[in-house]
Amino acid sequence: MANLDTSAKAPTIQASRTLHSLKRVCRSGETIRLLTSTQLKAGNRDKLLGYLWSLFDPLLTLAVYYLVFGIGFRQAGDAPGEFVLYLFTGIVAWRFFGDSVAQATGCLRSNRGLILASNFPKAVIPVSICIARTYDLLWAMLVVLGIAWWSGNPPGVSLLWLPGILAIQFMLTLGVALLIAHLGLFFADTANLIAAFLRLWVLVSPIFYFAKSEHGRVGIIPPELIDYYMLNPIAGLLGAYRSILIWSEPPNLAELGYVAGFAVVTLVGGFVLFARGEGMFAKYV
Numbered sequence: 001m002a003n004l005d006t007s008a009k010a011p012t013i014q015a016s017r018t019l020h021s022l023k024r025v026c027r028s029g030e031t032i033r034l035l036t037s038t039q040l041k042a043g044n045r046d047k048l049l050g051y052l053w054s055l056f057d058p059l060l061t062l063a064v065y066y067l068v069f070g071i072g073f074r075q076a077g078d079a080p081g082e083f084v085l086y087l088f089t090g091i092v093a094w095r096f097f098g099d100s101v102a103q104a105t106g107c108l109r110s111n112r113g114l115i116l117a118s119n120f121p122k123a124v125i126p127v128s129i130c131i132a133r134t135y136d137l138l139w140a141m142l143v144v145l146g147i148a149w150w151s152g153n154p155p156g157v158s159l160l161w162l163p164g165i166l167a168i169q170f171m172l173t174l175g176v177a178l179l180i181a182h183l184g185l186f187f188a189d190t191a192n193l194i195a196a197f198l199r200l201w202v203l204v205s206p207i208f209y210f211a212k213s214e215h216g217r218v219g220i221i222p223p224e225l226i227d228y229y230m231l232n233p234i235a236g237l238l239g240a241y242r243s244i245l246i247w248s249e250p251p252n253l254a255e256l257g258y259v260a261g262f263a264v265v266t267l268v269g270g271f272v273l274f275a276r277g278e279g280m281f282a283k284y285v
Contacts, residue, residue, distance in 0.1 A: 021275035024121040035128035040135060058095060058140045062088045065208060082246060085147050089241050090207035092144055096137040097173050097234065098198050100130050104177035105184040105191045112285040122278050123271065126177040134170060148245055158244040161251060165240045168260050172233060175266030178274045185284050186277075205234040215247055230255060233262045
């Protein structure tokens with residue numbers, strides 16, 4: 001009977017620990033601010049142009065990919081300005097996600113001193129990474145809006161959707177970052193596996209090409225496979241960004257709703273897994 005009582009109490013105890021971890025993170029605003037500031041300074045410490053690289057680096061990437069995909073693969077067609085905006089929106093959104101996840105992979109091992117501090121809520125480390133990369137994303141989004149005006153596609157009232165879409169992407173990215181940070185501490189090969197997986201993920205996401213036929217463009221994904229293709233949350237996320245920034249229309253609510261649900265489940269699952277493993281982190285750093 002005692003064993004049965006212990007088994008019944010186990011989920012309640014785990015839930016209590018998870019909730020306690022969440023409260024500790026929420027009370028660590030100043031710590032998150034300091035870690036975020038450190039992340040931003042570390043990324044630009046040795047660069048002559050400093051924080052301006054948050055703007056220039058995506059633009060240089062855009063120039064390279066436009067030559068390859070816009071001209072080389074003739075994706076630009078007879079509307080190069082629209083394709084520049086399409087391509088740059090994909091690059092900016094993906095860089096935030098990819099850079100955050102890649103950096104989170106080894107973030108616990110690289111912060112050994114913080115992990116060994118028993119009263120330190122470890123989840124603030126991946127949280128600070130995602131917030132720092134959000135800073136880069138917001139600067140890049142300003143450039144996206146500038147390109148939209150330059151290309152003759154100024155966003156209208158649909159731009160009001162932007163904060164919500166950014167919030168959904170942040171939740172998705174943080175959820176994945178928490179999962180990867182947890183795995184990266186316990187499994188040494190995680191960094192290599194995640195790097196390979198991100199390279200694959202970027203190719204199966206509509207960043208450099210038109211996936212489905214819309215707005216006068218011919219997509220490369222067969223219509224009978226498009227529903228399966230859109231199970232990739234990045235596809236729906238990019239579709240939402242492009243709807244409001246390029247075509248000045250509300251996002252597809254079914255697709256955005258799926259991405260939002262996926263983001264919430266990933267964030268909750270990632271935080272629960274991270275919180276339950278937190279007590280063992282000091283043994284592995």
